[in-house]
Amino acid sequence: MTILSFTLILLCGAFTAGLLGSLTGLGGGVVIIPLLTLVFHVDIRYAIGTALVASIATSSGSASAYVKEGITNIRLGMFLEIATTTGAVVGALIAVYMPTNVVAIIFGLVLIFSSLMSFRKKMEIPEGEEKSRLASQLRLNNSYPTAGGVVNYDVRHVPGGYFMMTFAGVMSGLLGIGSGALKVLAMDNIMRIPFKVSTTTSNFMIGVTAAASAVVYLQRGYIAPGLCMPVVLGVLAGAFAGSKLLTRANVKWLRIVFSVVIGFLALQMIYNGITGKL
Amino acid sequence: MKQLLSKYFQDKDIQQLIGKQLRVGVIVSSIIVFVGGIIYLVRHGHEHPSYGDFTGVREGLTNLPGIWQGVLENKGMNIIQLGIVLLIATPIIRIAFSVIAFLIEKDYLYVVITLMVLGVIVYSMLGGLAG
Numbered sequence: 001m002t003i004l005s006f007t008l009i010l011l012c013g014a015f016t017a018g019l020l021g022s023l024t025g026l027g028g029g030v031v032i033i034p035l036l037t038l039v040f041h042v043d044i045r046y047a048i049g050t051a052l053v054a055s056i057a058t059s060s061g062s063a064s065a066y067v068k069e070g071i072t073n074i075r076l077g078m079f080l081e082i083a084t085t086t087g088a089v090v091g092a093l094i095a096v097y098m099p100t101n102v103v104a105i106i107f108g109l110v111l112i113f114s115s116l117m118s119f120r121k122k123m124e125i126p127e128g129e130e131k132s133r134l135a136s137q138l139r140l141n142n143s144y145p146t147a148g149g150v151v152n153y154d155v156r157h158v159p160g161g162y163f164m165m166t167f168a169g170v171m172s173g174l175l176g177i178g179s180g181a182l183k184v185l186a187m188d189n190i191m192r193i194p195f196k197v198s199t200t201t202s203n204f205m206i207g208v209t210a211a212a213s214a215v216v217y218l219q220r221g222y223i224a225p226g227l228c229m230p231v232v233l234g235v236l237a238g239a240f241a242g243s244k245l246l247t248r249a250n251v252k253w254l255r256i257v258f259s260v261v262i263g264f265l266a267l268q269m270i271y272n273g274i275t276g277k278l
Numbered sequence: 279m280k281q282l283l284s285k286y287f288q289d290k291d292i293q294q295l296i297g298k299q300l301r302v303g304v305i306v307s308s309i310i311v312f313v314g315g316i317i318y319l320v321r322h323g324h325e326h327p328s329y330g331d332f333t334g335v336r337e338g339l340t341n342l343p344g345i346w347q348g349v350l351e352n353k354g355m356n357i358i359q360l361g362i363v364l365l366i367a368t369p370i371i372r373i374a375f376s377v378i379a380f381l382i383e384k385d386y387l388y389v390v391i392t393l394m395v396l397g398v399i400v401y402s403m404l405g406g407l408a409g
Contacts (some may be wrong), residue, residue, distance in 0.1 A: 004323035007315075036329075043332040053362055057308075060300045060368050068297040078376060078392055085398040093407060138387070149309060170347035207300075207369035210397050214366045219341065221334025225358035226327065229315040232365070 003226065010040065011230040018058065018238020022243065024255040025199070026118055026262065028112060029055040029177050032231060034265035037104070037278055042227065044100045044278050048176030049222030052214045054235045055178040059206035061236060062243070066200040071144045073197055076155065076187075077204045080165045081140055084183070084205055085212040087169020092213035095174050096220075104273030107175050111266035114181035115259040134158040144197050153194050161191035173213035178206035292379040296372055303368030307361045314357025321354055340408075370399055 017031045029051045036047040066072050095103065135141055135155040143152040155161075164186035172179040180202050187198035217223055272278040338344035339359050347358025373396050380388040 001326065002323060002326050003325050004319055006327045007319060007323075032401070040329070042329040046329050053365060056365055056369060057304060060372075061304045064297040064300040064304070067293050067300070070293055072293075074296070074376070075388060078388060081373075081395045082391065083319065085395055085402075089398060089402045089407065092350050115334075124336065130293070139385075197344045208373060208395065208399075211366050211369045212402050215399065217365070218363070221340050223362060224329065224335050225314070225339065225355045225361075225362065226318065227329060228362050229311050229318070229358045232311055232362070233308060233315070236304070244317045277310075 006040070007226075007230045009038075010227070010236070011234040013039070013179075014054070014234025015238040015241075018130055018235035018240075019242045019245075020238075020254070020258050021235075022062070022239040023057070024118065024258045026181075026255075026258060029058070029235075030051075030262060032112060032235070033176065033254045034111075034269055036227070036231075038265065038268055038272070044104060044193030045222050046224050046227055048095070048103075049217045049224065050099075050211050050227045050231050051176040051221060052083055052217060053228050054231050055176075056207050056210045056214065057232050057236050058239045059178060059203055060209070061239060063204045063207060064198075065243075067204065069145070071196055072200045072204045073140070073142045073144075073193070074204070076140045076142070076193070077201045080142065080162065080186075080201075081208050083165035084164045084169035084172065084209040087166040087171075088173035088209050089216065091170040091173020092216040093171070093173075098174070101273040101276050101278055103175065104269050104278040106171075106269035107177075108266040108268075110171055110175060110177070110179065110182075111269065112263055115262040115266070117181040117185065118255060118259055126142075131140065132156050132158050142197075144194065146196075151194065153197065154192075156192040157190050161186045164190055169212075172209050173216075176210075176213075176217075178210060180206060183244060184239065197247065203249040285298060292376075292383075295379070296375060299375055300368060300372060303364065303371065306366065307364040310361030310364060312361075314359075316354075317352065318354030318358060345351050370396075370405050373399070 013035050014032065017035060021030065032051040032054050033047045036042040036050060037044050131154055135158050140155040143150045143155065165183065168179045168182035168186060171182060183202035183205060184198050187193045187202060188195060269278070280363050308377060338348050339355060345359045347361060349360050373392060377392045377396065380392055
């Protein structure tokens with residue numbers, strides 16, 4: 001295969017990943033690493049570098065729209081970015097010492113977790129839970145616009161959420177993914193933030209988190225321009241097309257199919273990791 | 279009430295600015311990546327890719343002076359890498375913008391918080407963590 005045909009096939013693959021990722025809300029980055037390693041037999045270290053750059057692209061691209069709408073909680077995002085960036089740097093450091101097959105296994109496990117998370121029911125926020133003093137001191141409580149007017153919300157369990165975010169950052173730095181599912185888990189289940197705010201704020205944070213470890217990976221030679229070029233352009237175009245289609249598509253079945261595909265890829269990553277092929 | 283209102287509008291303005299900066303960053307860097315990609319494909323399109331064994335990318339692509347040197351020589355790979363660096367810089371520039379925004383709002387707690395995030399990133403850039 002020549003570089004030209006390799007690039008064109010990769011461009012199509014990345015476009016599909018970006019399209020499905022944006023339609024299902026699972027993000028395009030999650031399939032980039034299995035696509036590169038399992039299909040194109042790219043070394044997982046190059047794949048991690050490429051996926052990181054792709055996640056910065058999609059995060060920044062879509063964050064710009066949500067920030068303008070005023071749904072994103074910028075203060076909350078900024079505060080938790082201390083946790084995610086610290087974690088990401090630690091993750092990038094661990095990555096040097098960790099055998100690539102172990103990285104592949106952890107990646108597979110996180111992937112399965114992420115696809116299961118997309119089926120979870122959106123929880124109602126229980127009333128009367130104790131309010132967090134730390135949250136008001138840090139001015140994290142906020143409001144967001146909905147069709148029915150402005151909705152106020154309070155942030156709970158700040159230390160727990162911060163700890164979970166550090167873990168999400170470590171995973172992001174180690175595996176080269178946005179780890180949006182872990183971020184949403186920290187904000188929804190622990191900090192009790194409305195779903196819409198948590199997804200957009202998590203997306204807002206992904207770019208900065210990924211950038212913190214990407215600067216380490218760049219210096220380490222993990223970021224290969226020949227791979228990043230088709231993947232970044234493809235994923236961005238796919239995500240853009242997805243955001244235009246979103247209102248018309250029946251997402252429910254698509255999400256099921258995509259999650260099954262992701263689960264299958266995850267198992268294969270784990271299998272290849274255990275047998276030492278990756 | 280008036281004070282509350284003016285604070286609300288300031289917040290909105292900053293959000294607009296951050297949103298615009300992120301969008302411009304992504305668009306500009308994709309254009310640079312695309313241009314570099316065309317040059318790279320015209321020159322090297324017929325060669326064979328080799329990403330199966332990890333060797334790290336070649337020397338000139340891992341630091342800013344090296345990347346810029348290659349850009350001046352019109353190397354496709356380096357132009358792509360310049361676009362990638364700009365893309366990585368986009369959220370980092372957003373942080374720097376936010377420091378100024380919080381300063382204007384006189385929200386010094388968040389000036390400090392934002393500077394901490396910036397500090398972590400600068401440390402990972404310059405701290406010699408590449409190993």
